[in-house]
Amino acid sequence: MALTVEQIDQALENIALTGQSYSRPGLTVTHASYDSLMKMRSKLIAEANAGGDNGRMIASDFNSDDGCCGDDFDCGGC
Numbered sequence: 001m002a003l004t005v006e007q008i009d010q011a012l013e014n015i016a017l018t019g020q021s022y023s024r025p026g027l028t029v030t031h032a033s034y035d036s037l038m039k040m041r042s043k044l045i046a047e048a049n050a051g052g053d054n055g056r057m058i059a060s061d062f063n064s065d066d067g068c069c070g071d072d073f074d075c076g077g078c
Contacts, residue, residue, distance in 0.1 A: 008040055009041070011031065015031045015032075018031075
């Protein structure tokens with residue numbers, strides 16, 4: 001799935017409005033990490049400015065150099 005800067009901006013706005021997480025009876029919602037979203041946003045903008053993929057990213061863009069997905073994502077036991 002590719003993300004756009006607009007989608008990331010919406011996620012950041014959601015965090016600003018509702019906090020990092022919120023609960024209702026029988027439901028807890030935790031948003032993505034604010035810092036991770038800001039890093040993704042910066043990378044998208046830099047790629048778009050450099051003639052990248054029109055400001056879109058795919059999940060594989062976030063894999064670390066060792067082939068694991070890093071601390072920001074739960075990829076099932078790297």
